[in-house]
Amino acid sequence: MSSPIGGLPSRLHFHLTPEVLERFPGTKVALLVLEIPVLSKKGQPKEMQNFLSELKQRSVRQIVDFGITPDNYLETRVCRSWVEVFRTFQAGPEKQSTIVNLLRRAATEGNKIREGKKADMGTISNFVDYYNCQSLQTMTPMGATDIRKIAQRDQEATVSLRLAREGESFIPLGKDETPVPLTPTSVVYADEEKILTGFWNYRDARECCVPNESAKTETGEPQKEFILLVADQAERDGEASSLPIAERPGDVEEAILRSSQDLHRIGGHWYAYDVLSRERPAITIDFTNILEGTVAVTPPCGN
Numbered sequence: 001m002s003s004p005i006g007g008l009p010s011r012l013h014f015h016l017t018p019e020v021l022e023r024f025p026g027t028k029v030a031l032l033v034l035e036i037p038v039l040s041k042k043g044q045p046k047e048m049q050n051f052l053s054e055l056k057q058r059s060v061r062q063i064v065d066f067g068i069t070p071d072n073y074l075e076t077r078v079c080r081s082w083v084e085v086f087r088t089f090q091a092g093p094e095k096q097s098t099i100v101n102l103l104r105r106a107a108t109e110g111n112k113i114r115e116g117k118k119a120d121m122g123t124i125s126n127f128v129d130y131y132n133c134q135s136l137q138t139m140t141p142m143g144a145t146d147i148r149k150i151a152q153r154d155q156e157a158t159v160s161l162r163l164a165r166e167g168e169s170f171i172p173l174g175k176d177e178t179p180v181p182l183t184p185t186s187v188v189y190a191d192e193e194k195i196l197t198g199f200w201n202y203r204d205a206r207e208c209c210v211p212n213e214s215a216k217t218e219t220g221e222p223q224k225e226f227i228l229l230v231a232d233q234a235e236r237d238g239e240a241s242s243l244p245i246a247e248r249p250g251d252v253e254e255a256i257l258r259s260s261q262d263l264h265r266i267g268g269h270w271y272a273y274d275v276l277s278r279e280r281p282a283i284t285i286d287f288t289n290i291l292e293g294t295v296a297v298t299p300p301c302g303n
Contacts, residue, residue: 007148008226008287009157014274015282017162020187024085026236029161029276030252032229032259033147033285036268037222038214039126051265052129059133060119063103064110066246073107074100078139081235081249086199089186095202097232099141099250106136125212126266131229131259139245140231140255141201143189147226149208151193159196159228164188170195172203189230201232231255236277 014031021027041049073079082097089095109119123129127144135142150157164182171179182188182198189197196208204210214222231252245251253275260270271290274283 005226005287009147009150009152010155010286010288011157012147012150012228012285012287013156013158013282014276014285015158015160016276016278017160018281019163020161021278021281023088023163024187024234025278026234026249027161027277028233028236028252030231030256031272031274031276031283031285032256032270033272033287033290034227034229034263034268034270035224036127036227036263036266037224038211039222039267040213041123043213043222044126048126048266051262052123052126052133055133055262056121056129057113057119059136060106060109060121061113062137063106064113066244068103068107068246069110070104070107073103076103076139077247078141078250079103082141085187085234086202089199090183091186091199095199097141098143098201098203099135099139102132102136102141103139125210127210127225127227127268128212130263130266134255134259135231137245138231138251138255138258139248140233140250140252142229142231142255142259143197143201143204144210144230145189145196145204145208145228146210147228150196150228151191153192158192160190161200162188162190164195164198168195170198170205171207172198173206173209174203177206200234201230229256229259231259 016027068076079100082100086096109121112119131142150159164184164186166184169179169181171177180198187200188195195205197204210225210227214225217223233250233252235249256273263270272285276283
């Protein structure tokens with residue numbers, strides 16, 4: 001079987017292991033396969049910069065409207081849910097879900113909004129800034145992996161949400177290159193050779209992360225990256241969809257839906273989505289078919 005595009009697998013298998021579902025039966029994961037040139041702020045067209053700037057302000061303003069502050073952000077349903085999950089990892093209070101850290105920063109920046117000033121959520125790239133805003137607006141942790149960096153065997157790749165194994169470690173994205181040991185009680189995303197994300201959604205591993213800026217092609221244009229965007233939920237509530245976002249334990253389908261809608265405004269294009277849960281713990285994405293347009297896919301619109 002030939003690979004559809006250089007470096008991509010022909011098929012990607014993704015599954016939630018029984019051990020994780022036994023410990024966290026409410027687990028729900030939504031995926032979006034997309035293609036995008038990753039651009040630093042300097043490399044972004046002015047229109048894209050303006051769109052992202054307004055998106056960040058709107059995202060923080062929503063946190064203000066929800067009444068979330070630096071003093072009470074940990075009382076939100078999603079923070080309570082993930083703090084409890086991370087407590088079972090026994091990895092120390094400094095390691096928390098991305099949504100906990102993102103909400104803390106947004107709540108702090110919300111004070112500037114209250115004073116009539118602009119919030120400063122920083123900038124990494126068009127893609128990361130964009131999905132951080134979608135994560136914030138849906139109160140759902142999200143992360144991303146460079147699909148070309150997922151280990152392959154015979155052009156097939158497998159990603160598992162599983163428990164960490166004794167002695168495993170990973171080097172998180174960041175300046176420090178020191179390996180971080182993983183506790184046997186923690187949950188990780190992994191391929192058949194390495195950890196992709198440590199402590200569920202705490203930090204992406206350096207060796208499979210999305211670059212902060214795409215390399216240039218021979219024509220001088222930025223290379224397009226193929227990315228797996230993942231939204232996580234560890235708790236489910238049958239009434240959650242009828243609740244205000246601030247009272248939900250996360251909403252992976254809403255997070256992926258919103259992420260797909262304006263992706264074109266940052267130069268991206270999505271190919272496929274899927275949702276995994278206890279009822280449907282394994283899926284296979286056929287890259288040959290989706291890239292040839294022979295599989296029709298539509299983002300989720302409900303539960």
